[in-house]
Amino acid sequence: EPEVTQTPSHQVTQMGQEVILRCVPISNHLYFYWYRQILGQKVEFLVSFYNNEISEKSEIFDDQFSVERPDGSNFTLKIRSTKLEDSAMYFCASRGNGAGWRNEQFFGPGTRLTVL
């Protein structure tokens, strides 16, 4: 069964450093998403991406964040200057091009980001 993969599984960084979280969505999917989950809290939407551009972003997704699809397979989330409060699990998700209102998203296993 196809799945979304994410690397690394755990990233430790110093405050102020840049990090890039990588995702490989399911190969024939066209819609891509990033979510985050702070430990013990709910899953929060960050950004959606389609046709090589951002479709929608949340208030969390400020100028420190950016996304890119550098090639035909990878989808990355960059945090330019990490803050302590960026420590969270980051999930990538992808969705196919199903018609109508079906919106099953397939989530990756997550990258745990720890900012020291």
Next chain:
Amino acid sequence: LAKTTQPISMDSYEGQEVNITCSHNNIATNDYITWYQQFPSQGPRFIIQGYKTKVTNEVASLFIPADRKSSTLSLPRVSLSDTAVYYCLVTGSNNLFFGTGTRLTVIP
């Protein structure tokens, strides 16, 4: 965005049927109801989705009354491996906005 309300936690014994109800009084005409499951340290996983009446798949059933102001996820004969957080989402877009979910604990 329609607000959802569901119990914070539930316990059930193995082999029992579990019903988790979600209230969404402000659901809009374009909204559909989706349930996700999340195990610890894993990403959410789609369970089932519906618009009205009843939907059933190999994992669960979803009951939606005519007014669509609530929905009930039914898990038949739960096992220990069904221990997880279950999220009810109501959305008319393809972006998912999760609430705090219901933590289901299955007891042997």
